[in-house]
Amino acid sequence: MVPGVFSAVYSALCSALNVWTLLVLLAVSFYRWWKKPHPNFPPGPRGLPVIGVLPWLGGDPQKVLFDWGQKYGPVMSVRMANVDTVFLNNFDAINSALVKQGDTFSGRTKLKPASDILGNNGLVMTDYGEKLLNQKRFAAKTLRRLGMGKQEMVDIVNEEMGHFAKYLETQVGKPIDLAVDYNNMTANVICVTAFGRRFDYEDPQFKRLFQLLQNHYVADESLLILLFFFYNYLHFIPPFKGVKERFAKTEYAILDAVQTIIDEHRKDFHPDCIRDYIDSFLYEQKYGKESKYFTDTQLRVTCRDLFEAGTDTSSSTLAWLVLGLLNYPECYKRIVAEVEQVIGSADPTMAHRSDMPVTCAFIQEVMRYCPIVPSAVTHKTTKETTLHGFTLPKGTNVQPNIYAAHFDPSTWSNPRQFNPDRHIDRDGKFVYSAKIIPFSLGARACTGELLARMEVFLLFVGIVKRFTITSGSSDLPSMREGHLGVFYGPKSYKIILEVR
Numbered sequence: 001m002v003p004g005v006f007s008a009v010y011s012a013l014c015s016a017l018n019v020w021t022l023l024v025l026l027a028v029s030f031y032r033w034w035k036k037p038h039p040n041f042p043p044g045p046r047g048l049p050v051i052g053v054l055p056w057l058g059g060d061p062q063k064v065l066f067d068w069g070q071k072y073g074p075v076m077s078v079r080m081a082n083v084d085t086v087f088l089n090n091f092d093a094i095n096s097a098l099v100k101q102g103d104t105f106s107g108r109t110k111l112k113p114a115s116d117i118l119g120n121n122g123l124v125m126t127d128y129g130e131k132l133l134n135q136k137r138f139a140a141k142t143l144r145r146l147g148m149g150k151q152e153m154v155d156i157v158n159e160e161m162g163h164f165a166k167y168l169e170t171q172v173g174k175p176i177d178l179a180v181d182y183n184n185m186t187a188n189v190i191c192v193t194a195f196g197r198r199f200d201y202e203d204p205q206f207k208r209l210f211q212l213l214q215n216h217y218v219a220d221e222s223l224l225i226l227l228f229f230f231y232n233y234l235h236f237i238p239p240f241k242g243v244k245e246r247f248a249k250t251e252y253a254i255l256d257a258v259q260t261i262i263d264e265h266r267k268d269f270h271p272d273c274i275r276d277y278i279d280s281f282l283y284e285q286k287y288g289k290e291s292k293y294f295t296d297t298q299l300r301v302t303c304r305d306l307f308e309a310g311t312d313t314s315s316s317t318l319a320w321l322v323l324g325l326l327n328y329p330e331c332y333k334r335i336v337a338e339v340e341q342v343i344g345s346a347d348p349t350m351a352h353r354s355d356m357p358v359t360c361a362f363i364q365e366v367m368r369y370c371p372i373v374p375s376a377v378t379h380k381t382t383k384e385t386t387l388h389g390f391t392l393p394k395g396t397n398v399q400p401n402i403y404a405a406h407f408d409p410s411t412w413s414n415p416r417q418f419n420p421d422r423h424i425d426r427d428g429k430f431v432y433s434a435k436i437i438p439f440s441l442g443a444r445a446c447t448g449e450l451l452a453r454m455e456v457f458l459l460f461v462g463i464v465k466r467f468t469i470t471s472g473s474s475d476l477p478s479m480r481e482g483h484l485g486v487f488y489g490p491k492s493y494k495i496i497l498e499v500r
Contacts (some may be wrong), residue, residue: 040391044076049326052079061375062403085397089404098442107380123299137156161462175472177493190310196276316489320370348461357430361423374403376440468498
């Protein structure tokens with residue numbers, strides 16, 4: 001009897017402890033969900049314990065976040081999984097943080113497994129500090145020296161447009177999807193700048209690098225990638241483990257492909273003949289006063305950043321621009337008339353912009369209406385600070401909500417309406433808007449913004465000048481139908497080209 005009694009008592013205690021353990025875990029989870037990083041933290045949705053608001057974001061998270069911003073205000077907090085992220089929902093909040101308090105809001109959050117592979121290197125994921133500032137200064141100076149903003153770069157872009165036009169002429173009369181082809185063109189502009197050469201579109205090395213980039217973020221795995229960015233322990237659990245391994249394998253392959261090009265440069269490097277970005281970096285590495293920042297890994301990751309970001313941003317913008325022509329035929333007619341009148345048979349130059357208000361307004365409205373990066377790469381506060389009356393502790397994740405700023409009704413009249421004429425004044429002149437920020441603001445703004453703007457204008461005008469574009473299918477997507485991958489691009493569509 002006694003052993004039986006002890007056994008029953010022991011079982012009862014274990015059951016009670018299990019219940020209490022479960023209750024304690026639930027209480028801790030609820031407390032962590034309920035507790036904010038600071039009593040004066042911005043308001044916003046918190047969703048559910050552990051998973052936060054992730055189930056509510058859906059396929060168009062930028063639209064959901066916009067609606068929340070209208071409810072909670074220009075500075076709001078959102079619990080993304082188990083991480084509190086502050087979203088900046090209008091231009092004033094973004095400018096106040098990234099420009100007026102640039103040093104405080106320019107940190108970078110580490111995202112595994114990318115941070116494990118890239119380390120604190122490159123221009124995109126490097127944390128804020130002297131190394132980043134040094135490399136940003138070097139990149140801006142080098143790109144200017146290589147022709148960014150000058151006629152030399154105009155000539156490079158127009159030459160590439162010529163190669164692209166010859167390719168398009170072989171596709172005349174066929175329904176074609178140019179999504180990948182735009183990448184070929186924009187990538188070669190980056191290749192000339194960074195690698196000192198352009199590649200034939202069928203070049204095996206070029207195609208290999210492209211295939212890697214296209215396979216980097218598989219659409220069906222995008223949610224899984226997002227989840228293991230937030231939950232590090234998922235890296236070891238199927239199916240997340242397999243996704244992580246494929247992600248890492250592709251990333252290393254991209255870096256290896258870039259390293260092959262760097263090795264070729266190193267073999268024939270000469271300090272008196274600096275041809276491109278790689279040569280400029282190798283020169284600083286060997287002869288510069290701050291060579292400690294010019295490591296082999298830094299060069300490899302920076303070239304990867306330039307190629308990936310510089311290719312997809314411009315090509316996605318071109319895809320939106322051409323879709324815009326088809327969706328708004330009256331705009332198309334006006335642009336064609338302006339191009340014929342101002343450009344004629346010549347190659348476009350940046351000097352032509354001052355005489356092309358309709359084209360410039362159309363490009364700017366597309367950049368407002370279809371921001372290719374709806375939420376800029378996550379920033380991190382480098383110290384405790386205040387913003388719009390709220391307290392943000394050191395290490396707070398901060399997300400500039402560019403989509404919300406571009407559709408802010410307090411900034412734009414009828415923001416849901418696509419209206420390029422909003423950027424043309426009473427005298428018919430184009431009005432540049434500093435509140436359209438597709439390349440973000442502040443110290444972490446896109447280094448190649450000037451090159452990207454130049455490239456988009458010249459290539460877009462070059463296509464309109466040479467070809468008549470019509471829809472290649474009956475189900476043309478609208479300008480409100482996009483898909484969010486690494487960048488925000490239009491849904492797939494086909495066009496038919498005819499030579500003018």
